Amino acid sequence: MAVTKEEHQKYQQLAYEYLQRAGIVLTPEERENIEIADLGLGEYEKTGLALVTYVNTERVCAKELVLLPGQTCPEHLHPPVDGKPGKEETFRCRWGEVYLYVPGEPTPNPKAKPPAGSEEYYTVWHEIVLKPGDQYTLMPETWHWFQGGPEGAVVSEFSTRSTDEHDQFTDPRLKRAPEVIG
Numbered sequence: 001m002a003v004t005k006e007e008h009q010k011y012q013q014l015a016y017e018y019l020q021r022a023g024i025v026l027t028p029e030e031r032e033n034i035e036i037a038d039l040g041l042g043e044y045e046k047t048g049l050a051l052v053t054y055v056n057t058e059r060v061c062a063k064e065l066v067l068l069p070g071q072t073c074p075e076h077l078h079p080p081v082d083g084k085p086g087k088e089e090t091f092r093c094r095w096g097e098v099y100l101y102v103p104g105e106p107t108p109n110p111k112a113k114p115p116a117g118s119e120e121y122y123t124v125w126h127e128i129v130l131k132p133g134d135q136y137t138l139m140p141e142t143w144h145w146f147q148g149g150p151e152g153a154v155v156s157e158f159s160t161r162s163t164d165e166h167d168q169f170t171d172p173r174l175k176r177a178p179e180v181i182g
Contacts, residue, residue: 003038011036015050015066022095022154024064026052034066039074040175046115049073053162061087061162065155067098067148072115075101075122075145075170081163086140089159093130097149100128100136112147121171130155143170 003011012034019026026034035051038044050066067073078087091100099112104126111129114122124143128136130153138144146155 003036003042003044007044008036011044011050014068015052018050018066018068018095018152018154019052019064024094024154030054041173043115045071047072047074047118056162058161061157061159063157063159063162064094065091065153065157067096067146067153067155069148069150069152071152072112072147073145074118074174075124075143076167076174077141077143078163079141079166079168081166085160087159087162087164088138088140089157090135090137091130091146092135092156092158093132094154094156095132096151096153098130098146098153098155099149100130100144100146102126102128102138102142102144111149118171121169123170 015034016026016031030052035053036044036048037051038048041047045068048071052064054062065073078089080086091098099110101110101112101124103124106125107127110125110127122145124145130136
């Protein structure tokens with residue numbers, strides 16, 4: 001499934017509004033290039049996220065991630081690429097609340113729920129709640145997933161080089177690269 005051009009523009013505008021709420025200023029070019037990652041399921045408001053990439057060099061990467069209320073970035077890890085370790089990333093919540101899940105002791109009564117019909121693809125349940133100013137660092141090759149809280153969330157990501165096109169998902173239906181039609 002793909003996102004239509006109209007949906008893509010609508011979601012870019014919505015992401016821009018969330019970034020404004022967080023006090024994040026974008027250049028016109030950054031605003032125009034907000035990435036809408038629907039991951040190929042055609043259910044962007046449930047599974048996906050919006051991204052703004054500021055820099056992605058051989059050594060470092062900086063991005064903003066925007067999640068709608070209850071929107072989930074599905075379980076994945078960042079594998080080694082071309083003999084280099086997978087991505088190490090730090091998430092810092094800027095606005096809203098985000099529920100991050102990593103390996104470890106499962107949290108009883110977690111705040112997030114996987115999208116209906118995809119529950120089997122969510123296997124790590126140690127919950128970390130990030131509110132504005134909170135941050136958490138994920139080491140390479142760590143299974144993780146996250147979901148926007150009741151108001152959604154804006155999260156800054158600081159990491160080593162991003163090679164997200166190589167991400168490994170527990171859900172075999174997912175595709176990292178967005179497809180926009182018509």
